[in-house]
Amino acid sequence: MLNRIKDVFSILAALALSAGAVHAQFSDGTKVGIATGKGLNTDRSGVFWSSLTESSNVIGDFYIDSLWHEGSVKLNAPMAQFGGMESDSLAGITVRYNVLNDELEVLASKNDIRVIKASYLKSFETKNNGNPQRFISIRSLIPSTGLKGICEVLSSGKLTLVKHYKPKITKPNYNPGFGTGQKSTIVRLDSDYYIVSNGKPEKFNASKKAVLAVMGDKEKEVEAYLNENKVGLKSDLDLKSVFNFYNKM
Incomplete structure (x- = not known):
């Protein structure tokens, strides 16, 4: 386990040094953070964030599955590790996906959670009660799409069926004059099915x-x-x- 944690930290440190210059869009989690007054936690392209994105006064369902599962990760490109080696993969790690913040959380140790931003992810796999689940960046699967985030591959072949996850956000509607309404931003997990055939997606x-x-x-x-x-x-x-x-x- 120690070696696995060291490997994860090596990748994290290497990614943090590989800063790029392209500006990335804010995730829905960052937008919520701005709207609720927590501050601007910007998603800087090329920077690997080693801590969780904070979302103030936000309640609801953020995860595809809130439980932790053993998994493996495929990155968009090989990243330099300590010792000069490069790798585009991580294996034997414990993960869960935060749909709101668009980031894969990695359980480095009992009280230490790191994240891999979606911009670095090509795909990841988990084992849920022994059943493998495969998730892929929607833009890796469908490069021309305006969609973002992660989709689960339910079936591959002539007709590839995927389930695209997205957050459904309800803004606060609290009325201080009457003391009614909700003070918090409420997030619910939402999804759509898509069929991909010959590289073309169709909502299903x-x-x-x-x-x-x-x-x-x-x-x-x-x-x-x-x-x-x-x-x-x-x-x-x-x-x-x-x-x-x-x-x-």
């Missing part, structure tokens, strides 16, 4: 009709699979099941 609203439409070349086989297995298309597992079935044909 899950339903049997929509599934059969996009899988028209195998409509009979897919419909039989849905009926025989009583797939309700109400969950990620249902969608993953039918898309994996189609992609393997």
Whole structure:
């Protein structure tokens, strides 16, 4: 474990020295920080932030999964480590993803949490109760998109199905004159499904009709699979099941 922590710290220190010159957009978490008066915690491109982004008076759901899971990380480009070696990967680390702040939190030790900003991330994987989950930068998957953040790859193949995570932010509406309303900014986790085919994304609203439409070349086989297995298309597992079935044909 000590060696893993040392490796993480080596990457963090090396990334901090690799400052770039391109200006990055603020994350939603930074915007919330500005709006709630906490101050400007700017997301400077090329700088690896080693501490968590603070969000004042913000409550709600920030994480894809608030629990910590063992994982591995793929960076956008190799980064120099101490000793002159370069690597674009980290493995055997414990992570969780903060959707609001758009950053991957790394549990370096019991009381020490570091972060990898989304601009450095290409993808990461976690193991949830032994089940692997793969997440990828939406811009790595779809370079021309105006979307940002992370999406989960539910199925890969002719039709790649991804779930794009985003924060839904409700601003404070407190009225001091009447003592009513909410003083805090409320964050809820939101998501959309996208189908990527030939590098082109299309938003997908899950339903049997929509599934059969996009899988028209195998409509009979897919419909039989849905009926025989009583797939309700109400969950990620249902969608993953039918898309994996189609992609393997």
